[in-house]
Amino acid sequence: MEKRPLGTSGLEASLVGLGCNNFGMKIDLAASRAVITAALDAGITFFDTADMYGNGQSEDFIGQVLGPRRKEIVLATKFGGIAMMRKSGERWGTRAYIVGCLEASLRRLRTEWIDLYQIHYHDPTTPIEETLATLDDLVRQGKVRAVGCSNFSGAQIAEATAQAQERRLVQFMTAQNEWNLLNRQAERDVIPACERHGLGQLPYFPLASGMLTGKYRRGEAFAAGTRLATFAYFKDLATEENFTKVEALQTFAQKRGHMILELAVSWLAAHPCVVSVIAGATTPEQVRANAVAANWKLSAAELAEVDALAP
Numbered sequence: 001m002e003k004r005p006l007g008t009s010g011l012e013a014s015l016v017g018l019g020c021n022n023f024g025m026k027i028d029l030a031a032s033r034a035v036i037t038a039a040l041d042a043g044i045t046f047f048d049t050a051d052m053y054g055n056g057q058s059e060d061f062i063g064q065v066l067g068p069r070r071k072e073i074v075l076a077t078k079f080g081g082i083a084m085m086r087k088s089g090e091r092w093g094t095r096a097y098i099v100g101c102l103e104a105s106l107r108r109l110r111t112e113w114i115d116l117y118q119i120h121y122h123d124p125t126t127p128i129e130e131t132l133a134t135l136d137d138l139v140r141q142g143k144v145r146a147v148g149c150s151n152f153s154g155a156q157i158a159e160a161t162a163q164a165q166e167r168r169l170v171q172f173m174t175a176q177n178e179w180n181l182l183n184r185q186a187e188r189d190v191i192p193a194c195e196r197h198g199l200g201q202l203p204y205f206p207l208a209s210g211m212l213t214g215k216y217r218r219g220e221a222f223a224a225g226t227r228l229a230t231f232a233y234f235k236d237l238a239t240e241e242n243f244t245k246v247e248a249l250q251t252f253a254q255k256r257g258h259m260i261l262e263l264a265v266s267w268l269a270a271h272p273c274v275v276s277v278i279a280g281a282t283t284p285e286q287v288r289a290n291a292v293a294a295n296w297k298l299s300a301a302e303l304a305e306v307d308a309l310a311p
Contacts, residue, residue, distance in 0.1 A: 001043035001291065004275045006074065007173030007200050009146035011115055013074050015269055015294045017046035018287070019204060019280035023061045024054020027282050032061040038284035040069060042291035046276045048176075048202065050078035050120055051105050063110035076116035076202075077105050078150055078176075080123060093123030093131040102138060118148040118176060122156050129163045136170040148174035148202070154189030161197040172199055174275060179203035181249060181264055181310040182211055182242050191273060200275035203268050207279065211237050212264040214250055218243040248309045258296055265293035267306055 003012040018039045023032040039047070049058045059077060066073070079101035080092030091097060105114065117138065119131060138144040149160065149172045157175055164171040175194050179186040180203065194201050207213050216238060246260065253263040268277045279290040298306070 001045075002294070003045070004200070006116065006146060006275055007198065009116075009173050011074050011146060013046035013276040014044045015274075015276060016044055016265065016291050017048055017202070017276035017278045018044050019278040020047055020049035020058045020062060021053045022058075022280050022282050023049070024057025029061050029064065031282065032058075033065045034284050035281050035287055036062065036065045038287040039281075039291070040072065042288055044287070044291055045073045046076065046278075047073050048076045048078075048204075048276075048278050051101055051108075052078075052081050052120070056104070056108055059105055059108035063108055066110075070111055074115045075109065075111065076118060076148070077109070077114055078118040078120040079105070080120045091123055091125045092121075093119065093126030093128070095130060095134040098131065098134045099138075102143060106143065113143055113145060115145045116148055116174065117144040117146075118150050118174070121151045122149070122153070128156075128160050129167060129169070132160065132164050132167070132169040139170050146173045148172050148176065148199075150176035152177075152190070154193035157190065157193040157197060157199065161199075171197075174200045174202050176202040176204060176278070178205045179268065180206050180208045180212060181267060181306070182208040182237060182245060184310075191271070194273050199273075201271070201273045202276055202278055203274060204278045206268055206277050207261060207264050208237055208242075211242060211246055212249070212260055214246070214260045216243075216246075218247070245310045249306070252306065252309060256302075261289060262293045262296050263298075263306070265290065266296040266298055267303070269294040270298050270303055 002015040004015060006013050047062065049062060051059060079098060135147045147170055149157065152175055160172055175190060177186045177190050191201060210216060249263055250260045253260045265277050268274050277294065281287045281290060
């Protein structure tokens with residue numbers, strides 16, 4: 001599988017990464033083991049998790065399964081959470097919080113270092129320079145190799161970069177944001193900020209929670225257990241406008257002998273700023289489908305047509 005540099009860190013990530021948010025939440029240890037093994041066998045070397053996934057079980061499962069194969073992958077995890085997922089008044093950008101989270105993640109992952117350590121959400125209550133200074137120390141200690149941000153706005157990326165440069169601290173190598181053919185909001189400010197400041201982009205939800213696999217159809221009930229059937233946030237994706245886009249994209253892909261899933265991943269991969277497309281999976285079959293999805297190299301004319309179908 002194609003690999004791309006993770007900023008100037010010296011690390012390389014597989015173009016398709018494994019999102020590990022399902023481990024400990026939707027699937028148990030045995031199923032997670034099958035997914036991880038399938039990913040390694042398919043050439044996926046970028047694994048992304050977070051301390052909040054499965055209340056720490058995602059990290060624990062990864063640590064149990066990888067064992068001696070830990071050195072084969074670039075392992076990314078995240079710290080900090082949104083207001084509804086943290087204790088009242090807790091500030092996740094502080095030195096004490098970050099150091100405590102890192103030590104806990106290292107134990108669960110059964111590793112001595114994290115390749116990419118990311119702040120999961122911007123902390124509005126802590127100066128970004130405190131967060132960066134702490135991350136800088138962790139890099140110097142060898143516990144972290146590179147750092148990144150997740151769910152930051154373009155302005156927040158710019159501010160973090162400016163503070164890091166001014167204070168000569170470690171800079172974010174990557175930014176992780178929701179980005180797909182049904183949600184292109186990141187292109188307004190995040191992607192330009194990444195390009196301007198040299199951050200690699202790690203898009204998540206590339207398949208729009210299954211909408212871009214073609215498994216949901218207009219007028220049909222959502223299967224039990226799926227995201228669209230379970231969570232109100234994801235149900236909002238099932239609009240008439242989005243179904244119209246999906247149907248047009250599906251026709252576009254089928255005319256060229258491909259599936260809409262391949263189009264969704266390949267479209268993201270066609271953007272030079274993208275380092276790895278983070279695709280979650282609950283079965284080995286899904287892993288294998290995701291792994292080959294980026295093999296379709298879209299031409300400039302095809303990209304322009306896709307942009308017109310899903311503006």
